[in-house]
Amino acid sequence: MPASLLPHPPVGAALAPSLRMRACRCTAAPLRIVDHAADAALAYLTHPWPRLYGADELATAYQSPLWLTAWARQLPSGCQPFVVSVYDRSGPVAALALTRRNDSEGRSQITALSSPAAECIRPLGPGAEHPAVAAALARHLHHLASSRSEVRLPDLPADSALAHHTQQQWNGPCTHTPYATVPLPLDLAGLSRSTRRDHQRRRRALLALGDRLTYHRTHSTEQLQASYRVLEQLHHQRNADRPPPGALAAGPGLPWPAVLDACALMAFIASLTLDGQAIAAQLCLHHGRRAYSLLAAMDPRYRALAPGHGLLARLAEDLTDAGFTALDLGRTTADPGQRADKAAYGAIWRLSSSVSTCARAVLNSTKEFSSAAKSSACSSAAR
Numbered sequence: 001m002p003a004s005l006l007p008h009p010p011v012g013a014a015l016a017p018s019l020r021m022r023a024c025r026c027t028a029a030p031l032r033i034v035d036h037a038a039d040a041a042l043a044y045l046t047h048p049w050p051r052l053y054g055a056d057e058l059a060t061a062y063q064s065p066l067w068l069t070a071w072a073r074q075l076p077s078g079c080q081p082f083v084v085s086v087y088d089r090s091g092p093v094a095a096l097a098l099t100r101r102n103d104s105e106g107r108s109q110i111t112a113l114s115s116p117a118a119e120c121i122r123p124l125g126p127g128a129e130h131p132a133v134a135a136a137l138a139r140h141l142h143h144l145a146s147s148r149s150e151v152r153l154p155d156l157p158a159d160s161a162l163a164h165h166t167q168q169q170w171n172g173p174c175t176h177t178p179y180a181t182v183p184l185p186l187d188l189a190g191l192s193r194s195t196r197r198d199h200q201r202r203r204r205a206l207l208a209l210g211d212r213l214t215y216h217r218t219h220s221t222e223q224l225q226a227s228y229r230v231l232e233q234l235h236h237q238r239n240a241d242r243p244p245p246g247a248l249a250a251g252p253g254l255p256w257p258a259v260l261d262a263c264a265l266m267a268f269i270a271s272l273t274l275d276g277q278a279i280a281a282q283l284c285l286h287h288g289r290r291a292y293s294l295l296a297a298m299d300p301r302y303r304a305l306a307p308g309h310g311l312l313a314r315l316a317e318d319l320t321d322a323g324f325t326a327l328d329l330g331r332t333t334a335d336p337g338q339r340a341d342k343a344a345y346g347a348i349w350r351l352s353s354s355v356s357t358c359a360r361a362v363l364n365s366t367k368e369f370s371s372a373a374k375s376s377a378c379s380s381a382a383r
Helices: 013-025 039-046 048-055 065-072 131-145 161-169 193-207 221-238 246-250 256-262 300-305 307-321 336-343 359-382
Strands: 032-037 079-088 091-102 108-112 149-157 174-183 213-217 267-274 277-287 290-298 326-331 348-358
Touching: 032 039, 032 131, 039 048, 039 065, 039 079, 039 091, 048 065, 048 091, 065 091, 065 256, 079 131, 091 131, 131 149, 131 161, 131 348, 149 161, 149 174, 161 348, 174 336, 193 300, 193 307, 213 307, 221 256, 221 267, 221 277, 221 290, 221 300, 267 307, 277 307, 290 300, 290 307, 300 307, 307 326
Parallel strands: 108 149, 290 326
Antiparallel strands: 032 079, 079 091, 091 108, 149 348, 174 326, 174 348, 213 267, 267 277, 277 290
16 A cells, blocks of 8 residues: 555544533533634644544545644635634534634634535534534524624534524525535446446557556655646646636635645645657545545547546546545535536435525524514413
């Protein structure tokens, strides 16, 4: 198994058992919520956050302290990291990493730290999925919106406790996006006959190129940075005449080189080259036995070879050999071609929710509550 892809225990894993035990008791005591902003938020990401990360079996690479701290240090002027943490009597049981930006009129916008690069946003910690903890977080964020703020949470797993309670408590818009995960190893036998034929045709075309076609995956920070420059160039070529879809719209416009420099231990880029020239590249993160595809691009001049498909097939084989059991292909746009491409690898689908609330929504919620209370009182008086 390649050393650079060996699944490694998350930071803080040694402390995980006691935190997991505490999760079962976290609602037996009153919960307390604390906001940490600016330097205090960075300090929280450095100390309590790694312990929560090691204790949360549902944590993804997007909740990694390396990943979040890297993005927190690249925030533009006027924007600061903001962590909301839930405590019981023994300490923190869940936390949510956010950013807060203030405008010239005193209003603030609160959203997820590392969005839109991250494709899965969720609270972290052993109590993150407990209904009482999620309800407390949703109430607190809704309360923040009442003080001239807008709170927006994109890419929440739709089946998560926080997604449920925000949709229940907030009076703002909610949208859903399909999210794809490919189980490894690939089970091509379970696909339709026509899909299998397409895979076989593409594979034969690439094999016919022999040694002219090579696959490579980065193993060092230097290789990662060099491959990112190639990926960025392919991205520009691919989208020269049209706006990029979904997450790619914000792709290379973000401070990727600095982030990848800080996250080199949990990131790699896989690429296909033809006669020494890159024709497809894909940036991924990894955590445990799961990899997460973030950015992918191909040279449109070689579209007939379907290099994106060829790279994805080779990457799936590579990850399987390294002991991985899943490759997340992430959020999927409304483009039917994108969904069909992911479905061709046996993708399993779930929904992500994007929810938001603002001062007006809080006011409307309050009015609805007051109206309901008056109606109830009138009904009681009539009886």
